[in-house]
Ligand SMILES: Nc1nc2c(ncn2[C@@H]2O[C@H](COP(=O)(O)OP(=O)(O)OP(=O)(O)O)[C@@H](O)[C@H]2O)c(=O)[nH]1
C-alpha cells in the first residue's frame with residue numbers, strides 16, 4: 001500500500017554548553033572556556049520516489065545530533081549533524097503545534113522542520129574590560145521539537161475519475177508508458193497510478209461509487225491526489241445502463257469531497273465504444289450532453305483514432 005499520510009516527531013539537537021575555564025598557567029586573564037556547538041536541525045528533502053513516506057510506517061521519531069560542549073583553549077564544540085528526511089514531491093507538511101503548512105514541490109527542495117538549539121557561549125566570550133575573569137558560561141538551548149503531519153498530494157496535471165470498471169486504467173496504458181493492471185471487475189485499481197503524456201502527468205484514480213464520501217468502496221481519500229490537477233476527465237462506460245445516474249453519482253462524490261474538484265471536470269470520455277454501433281453511441285453521447293455542459297468523446301482502446309483524439313483533448317485543456 002502506498003503510504004500517503006503519516007505523523008512523525010522531529011526534534012533538533014540541543015546546543016552544546018559553553019565552558020567555564022581558566023588557563024592557570026597564565027595570569028588571571030587566562031579565561032579560555034569555549035562555546036558550545038549548535039544542535040543539528042531536521043530538514044525534509046523532496047525526492048521523486050512516491051513511496052518515500054513508507055519509511056515512516058515504523059520509525060516515527062527523528063532527532064538530530066546535539067552540539068558538543070565548549071572546550072578549553074577557546075575551542076568551540078562541534079555543531080551537531082543535520083538530518084535530511086526524504087519525502088515525495090507533493091508532500092504537504094503540517095506542523096501540529098504552530099499549524100503552519102508547507103509544501104515540498106521539487107526534487108532537492110529542503111524544508112526546515114525542527115531547528116537545532118543554539119550553543120551556549122563559553123566564559124571567554126563574556127570577558128570584557130570591566131569583567132576580566134567571568135566565572136559563568138551559557139547553557140546550550142534545547143532544539144525545537146514538533147509533531148508534523150505529512151500528507152502526499154500527488155503532483156499531476158490531469159486526473160481520470162469514474163465508476164469502477166469504466167476503463168480509466170486501460171486508457172492510461174494506451175496514452176502513456178504506464179502498464180497498469182486492468183481487469184474486468186470493480187476496484188482493480190487500489191491506489192492512484194501515474195503516467196506521463198508529452199510531459200504531462202496523468203493520474204488514474206481508483207473507481208468511485210455512490211456513498212464513497214461516506215467510506216463506501218475504497219472511499220474518497222484518493223481524491224486528495226487530484227486536488228492539484230488542472231483538468232479532470234470523467235470516464236463513463238458505454239455499457240452503463242443509466243448514463244445520467246452514473247454521471248451524477250461520480251459528480252456528486254467529487255462535489256462532496258471538494259466543490260472545486262467537480263468544477264475541474266473538462267471532458268467526458270464515453271469508453272468502450274467498440275461494443276456498440278455508431279448510432280447507439282450517438283444516442284448515448286446526447287444523453288450525457290443533457291446532464292453535462294462538457295463535451296463528450298467516444299473512445300475505445302481498440303480505436304487508435306479515438307486515442308489520438310483523447311490525447312489532443314488532454315493536451316489542449318492542460319496547457
Ligand atoms: N471492449 C472494450 N473493453 C475495454 C475498453 N477499455 C477497457 N476495457 C475493459 O474494461 C475492463 C475494465 O477496465 P479498467 O481499465 O481496469 O477499468 P478501471 O476504470 O481502471 O477500473 P477500476 O480500476 O476498477 O476503477 C477491463 O476488462 C478492460 O479490458 C475498451 O475500449 N473496449
Ligand SMILES: [Mg+2]
Pocket residue numbers: 168169170181182188189204206207
Ligand atoms: Mg483501474
